Amino acid sequence: MxxxxxxxxxxxxxxxxxxxxxxxxxxxxxxxxxxxxxxxxxxxxxxxxxxxxxxxxxxxxxxxxxxxxxxxxxxxxxxRGCGPLIVARDHTTMAELRGKKIAIPGRLTTANLLLQLHSEGFEDVLILPFDQIMTAVTQGKVDAGVIIHESRFTYPQHGLTQVLDLGQWWEEETGYxxxxxxxxxxxxxxxxxxxxxxxxxxxxxxxxxxxxxxxxxxxxxxxxxxxxxxxxxxxxxxxxxxxxxxxxxxxxxxxxxxxxxxxxxxxxxxxxxxxxx
Incomplete structure (x- = not known):
């Protein structure tokens, strides 16, 4: 065996x-x-x-x-329709987040890869377990967070706002x-x-x-x-x-x-x- x-x-x-x-x-x-x-x-x-x-x-x-x-x-x-989301406390844009601190669920996650592929200027990241990212955003420890898994469904309960659906961006950019x-x-x-x-x-x-x-x-x-x-x-x-x-x-x-x-x-x-x- x-x-x-x-x-x-x-x-x-x-x-x-x-x-x-x-x-x-x-x-x-x-x-x-x-x-x-x-x-x-x-x-x-x-x-x-x-x-x-x-x-x-x-x-x-x-x-x-x-x-x-x-x-x-x-x-x-x-x-399709299953990609990571970027969320923040207040309405903002990706341009406004450039150079700001963003929580990610791991440096080698696809979530981070998509963030980096989207455009440059998002290198200031804080690595956290995925289930701690929303709390870090709500407490102001970071300016935004890239969320995955169950967090896709529960972030509105934390008073957070979606900035960008990275999966939707990828699909529109590539067709894949x-x-x-x-x-x-x-x-x-x-x-x-x-x-x-x-x-x-x-x-x-x-x-x-x-x-x-x-x-x-x-x-x-x-x-x-x-x-x-x-x-x-x-x-x-x-x-x-x-x-x-x-x-x-x-x-x-x-x-x-x-x-x-x-x-x-x-x-x-x-x-x-x-x-x-």
Missing amino acids: QQLHLGYSPCPNDTFIFYGLIHGKVPCPKIQFIEQLEDVETLNQLALQGQLDLTKISYHAFGHLRHDYALLHSGGALG PIPLGGILAKRSLGAELINQVDTALRQSIEYAYAHANEPQIYIKQHAQELDDSVIRRHIDLYVNTFSIDLGDEGIQAVEGLLSRAEARGLIPPCGLPLFAA
Whole structure:
């Protein structure tokens, strides 16, 4: 039995996706998954240290990991209308925020990459766990914050105002859906094993859709926000057909994001293919 160290976030979309895989609901013979649930920036850093065989990752971080990790076709977060939001206490503009302090959920998050790709002048950032960003904005510790996950649905309750939807900006700028996070596997595992895991992960998502109520206890054990409607909206927003398979459009979106980041010098170049050979 081969043990694989698997990292993913405690957010509802990930626990929904991985439920079947780690609870033995889908066939994956001769593999034992040892799961580790962490926020996405911690997963980014663990992958940079080579500590995870398989992991959810920000596409920004993937730009720094392509020599050691290959992308899976299944399990990721990519879509339309699901990008990070920039919020502030008062009505303001991106031009007025240039040079101001902005809270971000991690330097290697796709949220930060989109902020930097939008335009220059947003280098003064404060890195905070994603669930602390809205508080930092309301308390005036920062001028604005880039929010992700459940915060997309709850920021009005904190008296905050949306400055910019970075996902909408990306979609209008490129025509692509927004690639937020993907699932990576160490290239050293070999293509045969990686493809086996990729197939099992797709089956795990299909199992969760077919048995929608079954993963709920597991999801709630780890969710930051326990309201059933927020959890449902979260899953509906971040789990979609691209999660089952990136497909041609999803692949083009990932390649487009990475090529723009390379052109700006935000990630190093890499000549390896996205997927395992």
